[in-house]
Amino acid sequence: MPCLIIRLYGIVQGVGFRPFVARTARSMGVLGTVANKGSCVEIFAQGEKEVLDRFVYAVKNRAPERAAVISADVRQVKDKSFDSFEIIQSEKEEGAIFVSPDIATCDKCRRELFDKNDRRYLHPFINCTQCGPRLTILEAMPYDRERTTMKSFPMCPDCEYEYTHAHTRRYDAQPVCCNDCGPQVYIVHREIKGGDAITFARKSIMEGKIIAVKGIGGFHLCCDAANEQAVGRLRKLKNRPAKPFAVMMKDMDTVERECHVLEGQKEFLTGYQKPILLLEKKEEGELCPGVSPDNPTVGVMLPYAPVQMLLFDYPDEVKMTDCLVMTSGNVSGAPICRNDEDAQKQIGSYCDLMLSHNREILIRADDSVMDWFDGKPYMIRRSRGFAPLPVMVSKEKEVTSLAIGGELKNTFCIGKNRLLYLSSYVGDMADIRTVNALKESVGRMQELLEAQPTICVCDMHPKYNTVTVAQETGLPLVRLQHHYAHILSCMAENDCDEKVIGVSFDGTGYGTDGTIWGGEILVCDTHGFERSASIKPFKQVGGDASSKEGWRIAVQLIRDSWGEKAQKVCSELGICDEKTFKLQSVMADKGINTVTSTSAGRLFDAVSAILGIRRSSTFEGESSMSLEFAAERFEKQQAECEKTAARINGSGFETIDTTSLAGEIARRFIDGESAEKLAFVFHTSLADGIVRCCESISRKTGVKKCALSGGVFQNKLLLRLVKQQLRELGFEVLIHSLVPANDGGIALGQAYYALCNCNNE
C-alpha cells in the first residue's frame, strides 16, 4: 500500500491536532504515525490511494476549531510500513514555529465545571484538548506537559487515562488535571483554600472590597462594577482618576443589558480569544459611572478562565454581582504582576486580599483590547489570545531579526524569515521594571521560537530605554524612524510591498532632523521613505509636561495664529491667565525646555483645550478622546456643516496649516458656535487637509495607495472621514485591524524592514 509523508504547518500544536489526526486516520482505516516536530506536525499515512486522498483533504481542511493549517507539504515515501496508527513522542526539529496563544475555557468544559456529577465539578483549572492555558505556561517547544509549568502536578490515574486515550476530550491535553491532581486556589496569607477561598473572595467583593485575582496571564484588580464607592476607592488607590476600567461580565445577557452590541461583535466576545471589546454603554445600564467616566464606551470581556467563572457563579450563599471591574494588576506603567511575591510588593496596597493559585505563569499576557471599525476588529492592545501568532508576509528571505519596538505600549517582534512574531504587550519603558520585563521576555521568546537574531532594529530616539536594550544585545543595529515604522507595520499587516503614501498621525516620535514629529505624510516603500508633508510645526513648551497639558500647545497655536491679540484670546478662552501666558511666551521664544513639534496627538489636545473640553489630561489621550466624543455627539445630531479650510501650503514639501485651523476654531468658538460643532469641524477640516495633501502627492508621484497608521488613527471619526474621502478619490486604503495603529504595532514595522533590507551574516 502507498505511504505518504505529510507535513502541516500553522497553529497545529496545543490545539488537539495530533488526536484529531489519529481519530481521523483510525476512522478511515489509515495506518501510520503522527508527531509534533516543533515547527510542524508530521504524519506518515499508509492506505489505498483514494483513502489517502480523502485523508489528506480531511487533515488539511477539517482541523479542530483552534487550529489553522497555513501550509501543507505532501510527498510519497517508500520502505515504510505500519500496522496501526499511533501518536509518537515529540522530537525537536528546526524550522518555523507556531506557539499557540492561551485559549479561553470552552463551552463543554464550562458545562462540566457546573455539572454536579462531573469529576471536575467546580475545578478552577478545568481544561481540555480544545482550551486552556498555552503560551503563559510554556517553557520550551514542542508543547508537551513536561515542558509546561503543569509538570509540577503529576496526573492522577483518571486524568492519565483521559490524556492517553484518543476517544476522550482530553487526549493529549497538556494541562489536563482535576480536583484530585490539579493546582489549587487560595487566599494569600490566610489559611483559606479551594472552594472556601472562592466563597471568601465573592463575599469580600460584595462587601465592597477590592481583591487581586490571579488568572491566566497575570493578576487583575477586581471589584463590584456596580459599587460606586468600591470603584472610587480603586481609582484613588491606583492613582487613576479617569482612565476607563475594563469590566468582566457574567454572560452575553448581561452584556446586552449593559451595552449596544453590533453585528459581528458577539462572535468576538464569546470566541476563544475573549478580548476586551470597547462597546457603547446603554443609558439604562447598571454599571456605575465611575467605571468609565465621561466616556460613551466601556471595555467589556467575558470570563475566560474557570476561576473567573466561579467568581460569578458558585453554590454558596453569596448574592453576586454580574459585572466586575477587572483591571490589570500592576502599578501604572509597570508590567502586570504574575506571582504572589510580585503582587504583594506592587499591588498589595491596592487591594484588601488576594485570590491566587499555585500554577506558575511563565510569560505574562495582558488582556487584549479591541475597538471596532467598519464591521471588523480594530486592535488597541494585542496580547492574550493573539500573541505570539506571527504575521506572515509574502516576501521570502532568510533573515532572523529582533525588533525591539517603541517606548510606549511596547511590544517586540522576532522575525524569522517571512514570519513576524509580534509579542504580547510589555508596557511603558519609563519604568525600569518594564525594561527588565522586556529583556526577560525577549530571552524567553527567542528560546521558544529557537531564534538567533543576527540583527536588531530599534527607534532613532537617542534617549529611549528600548534603544539601550537594543545596544545591550551586541547585535548590529538598524535605527528606524518612528513614523516610517508605523507605516511599515500597516504595510506588513496588509502584506504590501509596494510604494505607498503613508499617513502617520501620531503622538510623538524622533524625526530625522532632531525635531519631534507626529503628523506626517511619507512616501515610502519597504526600503525607505521621503517625508513629503506634515502638519505645521509648533513650539512644544514644557518637555514631558506638555504631553499631558494640551493648554500649553494651545497657547503657542494661538500666538502663532493671532499674533498680538493672542493673550486676550487665551484669557477669553480660559486657557491661561496673563502671567502664565507671558511665561509660556518667554520660554518658547528663548527655546527654554522647548522643542519644535509636528505631533498630531498634541494638536488634538490643544484643540480640546481651546474648546474648553479638556484643558489637560490625566492619562495619555484623554483630551483628544474627549474631543472625538464631542465631535461624534454633534455628528449624531446633525450630519452637515461647513468646514473651516485647513490650507495646504508649498509645492515641494507640503504643510497642512493646522495652526490657522486652530486659530479659526478659536475665533468661531468666541463668536458663539458650540464646542461640539467645532470639534466636528476640526475633524472634518483636518481630514480634508490630509486628503488633499495625499491627492497632491499622488499627482506628483503617481502613487494611488495610502496606508493609515499612528496612534491618532485610534480616533475612529478621523479614520472614517479620511478613509472614505480617499476611497472616493480612487485610492486604495490600507488600515490596521489585528495589529494596533498605536506604538504597540511599531515592532512589526521594524521587523518587516529587517526582512526586506537585511541579511543573516
Ligand code: ZN
Ligand atoms: Zn475545554
Ligand code: ZN
Ligand atoms: Zn486528575
Ligand code: FE
Ligand atoms: Fe507612535
